[in-house]
Amino acid sequence: MTDKPPTLRDVAAASGVAISTASRALSRPGRINEETAVRVREAAAALGYTVGASGRALSSGKTGTVALVVPDVSNPFFFGIVRGTQAALRAAGYTHVLVDTEESVQAEERALRMLRTSADGAVLAAPRLGDEWLVAWSSALPLVTLNRPVNGAGVVIDTPGGAVQALEHLASLGHERIAYAGGPRTSWSDGRRRNALRAAARRLRVEVVVLGPYAPQREAGAAAADAAWQSGATGVLAFNDLLAFGMLERFGARGVDVPGQMSVVGCDDVFGADLVRPALTTVSAPLERAGHRAADLLLATIDRRSPGPAGAYDELPTHLVVRDSTGPATPR
Amino acid sequence: MTDKPPTLRDVAAASGVAISTASRALSRPGRINEETAVRVREAAAALGYTVGASGRALSSGKTGTVALVVPDVSNPFFFGIVRGTQAALRAAGYTHVLVDTEESVQAEERALRMLRTSADGAVLAAPRLGDEWLVAWSSALPLVTLNRPVNGAGVVIDTPGGAVQALEHLASLGHERIAYAGGPRTSWSDGRRRNALRAAARRLRVEVVVLGPYAPQREAGAAAADAAWQSGATGVLAFNDLLAFGMLERFGARGVDVPGQMSVVGCDDVFGADLVRPALTTVSAPLERAGHRAADLLLATIDRRSPGPAGAYDELPTHLVVRDSTGPATPR
């Protein structure tokens, strides 16, 4: 059968010192005579000892664990984020727990409640929870939000900036009427983008027609594509790549040539954007970096103990990647 | 500042009972007078109490945590797996920790060592560790392997079966010389597939030429495509979809028409396989189900306490999804 893992007591016994000494020898370099410390470390190695997370957590208050809370693990947008947080946490020796709330506010709150006692902090990617709640929670658990600043803090991906680049790109190709297939009402990012597009449209003297909201999924693409076509636009910006994929399929099915009759721009540059045909012109978002950054920020506030109200704000730039789904406007 | 989360002691005090009673009221239905229990539960709810994971773990030995250990989070193959384990664990009330070993055997072992004290078990997806080690570890920590049986136990995706279907498909299209662009030597799955293909080739009277090994990544696709072309084959089976994507790109770049001059079959049907053009004919693997299954199996052995040597073996069927990257053979 499976015998118990060695404990600090075993290590102490094996090296002939007290438990406290063993503990210090392993985690408080300098506090213990180097000679003794070496003996302890050797014993620990020989026994294959690893400090037990629960014991440590109980007595020190630090769990060595950070959670990433996402609304939907299967969305490729979050793959990049996961990768980033994973790398950052791994490097810092933290354990990475993954929570999928399946878009449910309640699940999100439940997760937070449980994390409060079992994690040192959490990265909330595109949280669904209301601002007030987020603020309240952040005083109970170090939190860093992604793509949804709370109290002016958090990591944000500047998709509005990218969207404007996309608009400029289309305008320069002669498009004068451009559709924006928007995302969920609850998306903070979407609202910001609408505003940025409105302003840019005036400046560029093009017309932007806002469509939607659409679910940020491939399945919603058909409806979005039909609406975009119907709107008389010659180019369309999609809320995200998934939606753009769906639109591409729909245009293909309806015999609308992309980019001949309709230019399509996605957002995020997720896995697959360069795989579809035509390859998708899209606003590239530094997903992995964003995850990494968020985790780093969180780690910093965790050990600086400065969850100060002026938590850091970090905006990551995006840029337009031009591929084959956009081209010169052709009058309809 | 952040005030401490309420403890069982607070709940007990608030409801005028002893800590032990409070504990039982919350987790041992029936053991305590229902009236008292209700009082306790109300107090707990009012205080927003949640049992602390570390305390519980220390005293009961159960951490309520299960880890998924993958060699590379950014591989879309594992996205599906993650999704499955996540769903299963969530449903069972377990916490999901994600460990990326970055293909490193040492990282894998390090992870296992730490998990031993901080998790109730682990799902090892495509572990790099040697069999002996895996066997040894499994006596210290409940383990379920995915796509790599140990001691005849684990969850396995029957890709050889799918590969044979693919071969039949190609054979029926008139292909007589078919290449197999193999994966890493360390892949158990790859070895199995080679054997299955060899046997099927004899039966179907076609010739299979084995190429590789190639890294299961897009970047390796160019080399694989060139080798396949060079081999004189008219169809090629790729170790996985990523490799197939890379091959498709390369064939495109070299002006080799797919499926006109070369048929390509992938494996796994990961996200993107139907996005790429031509849409990829591939062996569809039930990734999410596999992850779910593995987690369920693990959970079962965890609470049945039966890590018996005859751990369960489960083979999930695959099937060929025919899309546009395969077609009739044309003589070269």
Place this chain on the structure above:
DNA sequence: CAATGTCTGGCAAACGATTGCCACCCGCCG
């Protein structure tokens, strides 16, 4: 009325690690 059981609820001992505080051993200086 005594003996026996059944419910309830509390006491206290774990679980594994950390850490404040104290004790001891030395060497050194005055």
Place this chain on the structure above:
DNA sequence: CGGCGGGTGGCAATCGTTTGCCAGACATTG
């Protein structure tokens, strides 16, 4: 020779929860 201080290492409390065991209350039965 006494006092002082730095360097080491041990004692014991503490963190939050679970659980074996016991004790009282009350009901049931012979």
